[in-house]
Amino acid sequence: xxxxxxxxEITKNIKEMCIEANHILSKDMEEVFLQSAEKEKSALxxxxxxxxxxxxxxxxxxxxxxxxxxxxxxIFLKIGQDxxxxxxxxxxxxxxxxxxxxxxxxLRKSVVEPIERIxxxxxxxxxxxxxxxxxxxxxxxxxxxxxxxxxxxxxxxxKPADGLEGVKESILTAVRDAGxxxxxxxxxxxxxxxxxxxxxxxxxxxxxxxxxxKPSIPYVRALEEEMLExxxxxxxxxxxxxxxxxxxxxxxETYPTHIAGLPVAINICCHVNRHAHRII
Amino acid sequence: MDYHINAPxxxxxxxxxxxxxxxxxxxxxxxARDAAHKRMKETLDKNENLPFNIKGNVIYxxxxxxxxxxxxxxxxxxxxxxxxxRYTPQLLDLGLGAMIGKGKRSKEVIESxxxxxxxxxxxxxxxxxxxxxxxxxxxxxxxxDLGTEAIRCLEIKxxxxxxxxxxxxxxxxxxxxxxxxxx
Numbered sequence: 001x002x003x004x005x006x007x008x009e010i011t012k013n014i015k016e017m018c019i020e021a022n023h024i025l026s027k028d029m030e031e032v033f034l035q036s037a038e039k040e041k042s043a044l045x046x047x048x049x050x051x052x053x054x055x056x057x058x059x060x061x062x063x064x065x066x067x068x069x070x071x072x073x074x075i076f077l078k079i080g081q082d083x084x085x086x087x088x089x090x091x092x093x094x095x096x097x098x099x100x101x102x103x104x105x106x107l108r109k110s111v112v113e114p115i116e117r118i119x120x121x122x123x124x125x126x127x128x129x130x131x132x133x134x135x136x137x138x139x140x141x142x143x144x145x146x147x148x149x150x151x152x153x154x155x156x157x158x159k160p161a162d163g164l165e166g167v168k169e170s171i172l173t174a175v176r177d178a179g180x181x182x183x184x185x186x187x188x189x190x191x192x193x194x195x196x197x198x199x200x201x202x203x204x205x206x207x208x209x210x211x212x213x214k215p216s217i218p219y220v221r222a223l224e225e226e227m228l229e230x231x232x233x234x235x236x237x238x239x240x241x242x243x244x245x246x247x248x249x250x251x252x253e254t255y256p257t258h259i260a261g262l263p264v265a266i267n268i269c270c271h272v273n274r275h276a277h278r279i280i
Numbered sequence: 281m282d283y284h285i286n287a288p289x290x291x292x293x294x295x296x297x298x299x300x301x302x303x304x305x306x307x308x309x310x311x312a313r314d315a316a317h318k319r320m321k322e323t324l325d326k327n328e329n330l331p332f333n334i335k336g337n338v339i340y341x342x343x344x345x346x347x348x349x350x351x352x353x354x355x356x357x358x359x360x361x362x363x364x365x366r367y368t369p370q371l372l373d374l375g376l377g378a379m380i381g382k383g384k385r386s387k388e389v390i391e392s393x394x395x396x397x398x399x400x401x402x403x404x405x406x407x408x409x410x411x412x413x414x415x416x417x418x419x420x421x422x423x424x425d426l427g428t429e430a431i432r433c434l435e436i437k438x439x440x441x442x443x444x445x446x447x448x449x450x451x452x453x454x455x456x457x458x459x460x461x462x463x
Contacts, residue, residue: 041460042456042459044300044442044456048404051404051410051440052404052406052407054410055404055406055407055408055409055410056409058409058410058413059355059409062409063348064345064354064355064408064409064412065345065354065355065408065409066355066406066409067355067357067406067407067408068342068343068344068345068354068355068356068357068359068408069343069357069359069408070345070355106345106346106348106354107345107346108343108344108345108346108354108355108428109427109428110343110428117315119427148359148360148382148383148405151360179383179384179453179457180382180383180384180402180405180453181360181362181382181383181384183382183405233461233462233463234457234463235457235458235459235460235461235462236457237456237457237460239382239402239404239405239442240382240383240402240453240457241402241442241444241452241453241457242452242455242456242457242458242459242460243456243457243460244460270405270406271406272406
């Protein structure tokens with residue numbers, strides 16, 4: 001059976017999700033935040049984490065975006081193969097939602113043509129990742145991505161001989177270089193394997209994972225825990241001003257790769273790791 | 281040390297501050313980020329005057345989100361300062377009093393801060409909603425076509441910042457993490 005939905009329904013949801021994601025951090029992120037303030041050993045670091053908590057409260061209550069950089073809208077769509085979308089094209093429906101959300105939600109329009117730097121004035125186009133899946137629903141994740149941290153993200157095309165140790169060193173290098181620029185405490189998304197673009201996409205997608213969910217592959221889970229500990233020993237701390245909480249979470253995705261390669265992408269996100277999720 | 285000081289920042293105030301001091305700023309400051317810095321550079325290259333008197337004044341690297349009705353400004357936290365590094369020594373030589381941003385600065389900028397006895401403050405990155413509460417008014421004074429990147433004159437009250445690079449060149453981004461590093 002083919003299910004039909006109107007494109008306008010997608011637009012309406014995307015609009016609401018852009019506004020929601022920029023004002024309200026997901027519950028799992030907020031919980032990790034609270035736990036981190038207790039763990040921080042630096043007095044200044046603790047003070048900064050408390051300010052960031054207060055910032056989240058003000059954002060939610062007064063409807064002021066958590067961060068002025070309300071990001072470029074990154075949207076993951078899982079579209080059921082038995083779903084038919086009626087009306088405009090899916091990309092147009094999504095971009096219309098972004099446009100309405102950013103204009104009506106008082107969000108910053110940060111998108112420009114890359115060389116001429118002319119602002120599109122409505123924060124479109126979004127970066128849309130499509131996946132066709134079984135079923136008749138559409139699963140939408142809206143993840144506005146700020147560029148202070150995006151600029152510190154890296155891809156390493158490692159050699160197979162570099163192995164797991166090479167992966168660990170790449171993650172540490174990216175975080176060390178990011179330092180205070182990426183608004184720590186950070187969330188680190190990592191993609192291991194695939195191709196050049198696949199590992200980058202996995203790193204981005206990893207940032208949207210609920211922090212209460214753990215990876216099913218034992219070595220990946222162990223790697224996440226080890227990297228969390230190692231990064232927190234770098235001393236960068238909240239705001240980069242020293243401390244024991246540099247990272248709130250390390251989320252890793254893997255995919256098979258070619259016999260000749262070992263691509264690793266590290267997508268760094270600040271503590272405002274925003275994502276809204278809905279299934280229609 | 282905690283200080284409550286006024287903006288524009290006097291040379292005496294800038295010189296007494298040390299990396300790690302917590303400062304509450306009150307007074308008038310100006311916003312400028314990438315595109316506004318590029319325009320200021322072009323203005324100076326043409327031997328024309330900057331849109332505001334830079335002597336002793338504070339530049340805040342910030343592009344706000346739009347203000348809701350009845351509010352002076354939207355979310356208003358700092359952006360990454362290093363993107364302005366190539367323009368900064370020239371502005372410091374012209375008398376720029378202080379900068380507010382977040383993140384590392386280049387060697388050239390640090391040397392110029394020392395040479396000109398200025399100071400680099402960090403505001404907490406990603407605390408734009410909280411920081412907006414310390415901004416009483418905001419007025420676009422130049423480059424309106426740049427939208428969020430236009431130069432704005434802000435009246436601020438008890439705006440919280442931390443001294444990261446002081447007039448002697450001490451750098452809190454180097455010294456503070458070293459105390460907690462366990463590599």
